[in-house]
Amino acid sequence: MIEPRQLSESVSMRVLRESDAAALAAAYVRNRAYLSPWEPVRPEEYYTETWQAADIASRLVAHEAGEGYPLGLFAGNTLVGRFNVAGIVRGPFQSAGLGYWVDSEYAGRGLASAAVQVIVEMAREELGLHRIEASTLLHNVGSQRVLLKAGFQQIGMAPQYLQIAGKWQDHYLYQAVLHDESV
Numbered sequence: 001m002i003e004p005r006q007l008s009e010s011v012s013m014r015v016l017r018e019s020d021a022a023a024l025a026a027a028y029v030r031n032r033a034y035l036s037p038w039e040p041v042r043p044e045e046y047y048t049e050t051w052q053a054a055d056i057a058s059r060l061v062a063h064e065a066g067e068g069y070p071l072g073l074f075a076g077n078t079l080v081g082r083f084n085v086a087g088i089v090r091g092p093f094q095s096a097g098l099g100y101w102v103d104s105e106y107a108g109r110g111l112a113s114a115a116v117q118v119i120v121e122m123a124r125e126e127l128g129l130h131r132i133e134a135s136t137l138l139h140n141v142g143s144q145r146v147l148l149k150a151g152f153q154q155i156g157m158a159p160q161y162l163q164i165a166g167k168w169q170d171h172y173l174y175q176a177v178l179h180d181e182s183v
Helices: 018-030 049-064 111-125 141-149
Strands: 011-015 069-075 078-089 095-102 131-137 153-164 167-177
Touching: 011 078, 011 111, 018 049, 018 069, 018 078, 049 069, 049 078, 069 111, 078 111, 095 111, 111 131, 111 141, 131 141, 131 153, 141 153, 141 167
Parallel strands: 095 131
Antiparallel strands: 011 069, 069 078, 078 095, 131 167, 153 167
């Protein structure tokens, strides 16, 4: 079980709970325009507590199975970011994917960098993963800096990788190898 982590004097990160659905819906509503260039087009229902409660519940099922970690950033009781370690594959792969965003009011304060660095440490030390992967739009320089600062390396470019903002867009692919056994 991943314990809550303090990222700054006022912001902590922990596994989401079903009781966080209203706070998550409010964060998505508050950041709707800010996130729209970086995320898939969402149905109207996505921005409701009901949708977010169902999403959190399904992610907690995956969490209980050891297949994912839905994490929230909190400034007091206000949810100000979301980080998902998802698609954990065991066996010879020992890998997971990472996705994240930080509230527009909290962006640029180093919180994404701090959270990703903590997630890399947790993936290595607590989850025993060999690697973690992430992708960014080609023009998302801020997210690329976050990943590079946390030890990720760019490993390629995937044409038309994800449908973001209503169109298939190219993404840079990144990975952090957590256990380098070649040394």
